Amino acid sequence: MDTQRKKAVxxxxxxxxxxxxxxxxxxxxxxxxxxxxxxxxxxxxxTVDYHGYRFDIGGHRFFSKSREVEDLWTxxxxxxxxxxxxxxxxxxxxxxxxxxxxxxxALSKLGVLESTLCVLSFLHARLNPTPNPKSFEDWVVNHFxxxxxxxxxxxxxxxxxxxxxxxxxxxxxAQRIKGLSLxxxxxxxxxxxxxxxxxxQIVKTLIDTFRYPRLGPGMMWEACAAKIRAMGSxxxxxxTVDGARFDDATKSWMVTATTRDGQTEQLIGEHLISSMPIRxxxxxxxxxxxxxxxxxGNSLRYRDFLTVGLILQERDRFHDNWIYIHDPNVKVGRVxxxxxxxxxMVPDPKFCCYGLEYFCxxxxxxxxxxxxxxxxxxxxxxxxxxxxxxxxxxxxCVIRQPKAYPVYDDEYKSHVEVVRQALDAHCxxxxxxxxxGMHKYNNQDHAMMTAMLAARNILAGETKFDLWxxxxxxxxxxxxxxxxxxxxxxxxxxxxxxxx
Ligand SMILES: Cc1cc2nc3c(=O)[nH]c(=O)nc-3n(C[C@H](O)[C@H](O)[C@H](O)COP(=O)(O)OP(=O)(O)OC[C@H]3O[C@@H](n4cnc5c(N)ncnc54)[C@H](O)[C@@H]3O)c2cc1C
Numbered sequence: 001m002d003t004q005r006k007k008a009v010x011x012x013x014x015x016x017x018x019x020x021x022x023x024x025x026x027x028x029x030x031x032x033x034x035x036x037x038x039x040x041x042x043x044x045x046x047t048v049d050y051h052g053y054r055f056d057i058g059g060h061r062f063f064s065k066s067r068e069v070e071d072l073w074t075x076x077x078x079x080x081x082x083x084x085x086x087x088x089x090x091x092x093x094x095x096x097x098x099x100x101x102x103x104x105x106a107l108s109k110l111g112v113l114e115s116t117l118c119v120l121s122f123l124h125a126r127l128n129p130t131p132n133p134k135s136f137e138d139w140v141v142n143h144f145x146x147x148x149x150x151x152x153x154x155x156x157x158x159x160x161x162x163x164x165x166x167x168x169x170x171x172x173x174a175q176r177i178k179g180l181s182l183x184x185x186x187x188x189x190x191x192x193x194x195x196x197x198x199x200x201q202i203v204k205t206l207i208d209t210f211r212y213p214r215l216g217p218g219m220m221w222e223a224c225a226a227k228i229r230a231m232g233s234x235x236x237x238x239x240t241v242d243g244a245r246f247d248d249a250t251k252s253w254m255v256t257a258t259t260r261d262g263q264t265e266q267l268i269g270e271h272l273i274s275s276m277p278i279r280x281x282x283x284x285x286x287x288x289x290x291x292x293x294x295x296x297g298n299s300l301r302y303r304d305f306l307t308v309g310l311i312l313q314e315r316d317r318f319h320d321n322w323i324y325i326h327d328p329n330v331k332v333g334r335v336x337x338x339x340x341x342x343x344x345m346v347p348d349p350k351f352c353c354y355g356l357e358y359f360c361x362x363x364x365x366x367x368x369x370x371x372x373x374x375x376x377x378x379x380x381x382x383x384x385x386x387x388x389x390x391x392x393x394x395x396x397c398v399i400r401q402p403k404a405y406p407v408y409d410d411e412y413k414s415h416v417e418v419v420r421q422a423l424d425a426h427c428x429x430x431x432x433x434x435x436x437g438m439h440k441y442n443n444q445d446h447a448m449m450t451a452m453l454a455a456r457n458i459l460a461g462e463t464k465f466d467l468w469x470x471x472x473x474x475x476x477x478x479x480x481x482x483x484x485x486x487x488x489x490x491x492x493x494x495x496x497x498x499x500x
Contacts, residue, residue, distance in 0.1 A: 003251055012034075015045050016275040017042065018235075030232060045214030047219065055338060056217060061210035064443075082211065089320050095109045099324060106142055134170055136170060137166050139174065159333040160333060214342055229267055239258065241257045251267045251429070273433055289423075309355050310378060332385075375393075381448065414465070433447065
């Protein structure tokens with residue numbers, strides 16, 4: 001038992017937990033970060049090493065419109081942050097379409113008849129939109145038309161979520177593909193690219209380039225953890241937090257964690273910062289939360305994910321970073337080519353490593369399939385879509401990622417709101433941060449921003465910033481320039497937070 005009270009106990013050594021730990025440690029505070037993984041920090045943004053070949057959990061682009069986030073990445077990794085060219089495609093019915101879609105490429109590959117039907121269906125949707133679209137399907141059909149929805153959105157989205165596009169909330173479409181319109185796609189294809197002077201260098205749009213650590217995203221979070229330790233705080237691995245009690249007498253959080261060999265440890269913090277899934281947190285809190293709150297927490301759902309990592313002979317078959325597989329005849333949802341993310345993801349240039357991504361639910365058929373069968377499936381499907389010969393594959397591994405995606409169903413918002421209000425009322429000095437920590441479909445930068453604001457609140461000794469306001473300005477994924485929101489976007493978040 002560690003009886004020394006820390007400024008904060010931080011649950012999870014993903015981007016959110018480590019950012020909070022780093023920001024507080026830099027200000028001379030002692031914190032302890034507790035992580036259940038015995039080997040890796042980085043959470044979903046870790047990089048798995050298999051015989052020197054490096055695999056992401058999905059490829060992780062480092063891109064933010066927040067200058068603070070971009071600067072923090074530079075501060076942590078410096079010259080190890082590469083600027084990498086981006087190339088991605090969609091595979092559909094034997095064709096590879098450029099992604100983001102280029103109108104002439106898409107229309108020529110679809111053929112004259114299908115293209116005409118797509119344009120007519122687009123015009124029809126614009127003239128007869130579904131009023132107040134609630135589902136993902138309605139939202140996308142309103143913006144792109146029925147036929148383009150079926151070709152470029154439906155199959156992949158249903159693979160990702162394991163449910164019909166009619167059951168997925170329009171919120172998700174608005175957050176992920178807002179700003180990506182046929183109009184902007186056509187404009188991007190026809191007009192010369194925008195450049196801007198930013199910190200003395202030309203930064204291209206996200207469409208062309210992104211930043212990426214030399215050895216994958218895990219390199220960022222390993223360096224961050226090392227810096228936290230060097231500043232005198234702790235990052236403990238292989239401990240799963242399974243209890244959190246607020247002690248009113250000492251105004252402290254008493255956190256229990258269980259090690260891999262079953263030992264229980266107790267950690268004490270003035271504050272508790274949690275990036276663990278809300279569903280798990282609510283049932284651990286003592287004094288016990290009201291039943292209705294536990295029910296809401298338990299109703300939150302997640303989508304899980306596995307990557308089959310394959311090591312292959314390099315045959316220069318493709319150089320894209322990733323390819324979305326929209327074809328319903330294969331189960332794989334996306335193929336990553338890690339060497340295109342960074343050449344150092346492979347130890348020997350004669351080889352390459354791919355990640356075949358399968359979306360599933362923890363415990364379902366795919367999830368429980370033995371690794372050898374998953375590797376055999378991935379080899380077959382890779383050959384079926386023409387990206388490699390199965391005989392080129394030398395070795396493989398399977399990486400499972402539970403709770404990769406917080407599900408945005410019809411009710412998640414009201415459940416999160418119930419939990420949030422109860423935690424505000426019953427749990428002093430508790431700060432929810434990050435992706436599953438707030439049940440928000442956040443990328444690293446927004447997960448980090450919530451952590452930065454939590455740290456500022458703790459240092460200020462008052463709730464100056466409402467963390468839930470981060471990400472309300474959700475449009476950024478497929479457009480814009482790195483650091484662009486540095487002045488307006490961050491201020492907007494902070495201003496709206498201060499006012500709330
Ligand atoms: C397929 C895929 C692709 C992605 N691509 C990108 C991208 O290109 N760019 C980008 O910026 N983001 C991307 N993301 C999102 C990014 O991975 C997340 O936003 C980020 O990792 C969230 O950070 P976090 O710290 O909030 O959560 P996590 O990364 O989930 O970290 C939480 C940590 O908490 C630990 N934990 C949980 N419960 C406990 C417990 N009870 N006790 C102790 N430890 C616990 C977990 O083990 C984990 O390490 C992608 C995500 C996925 C799934």
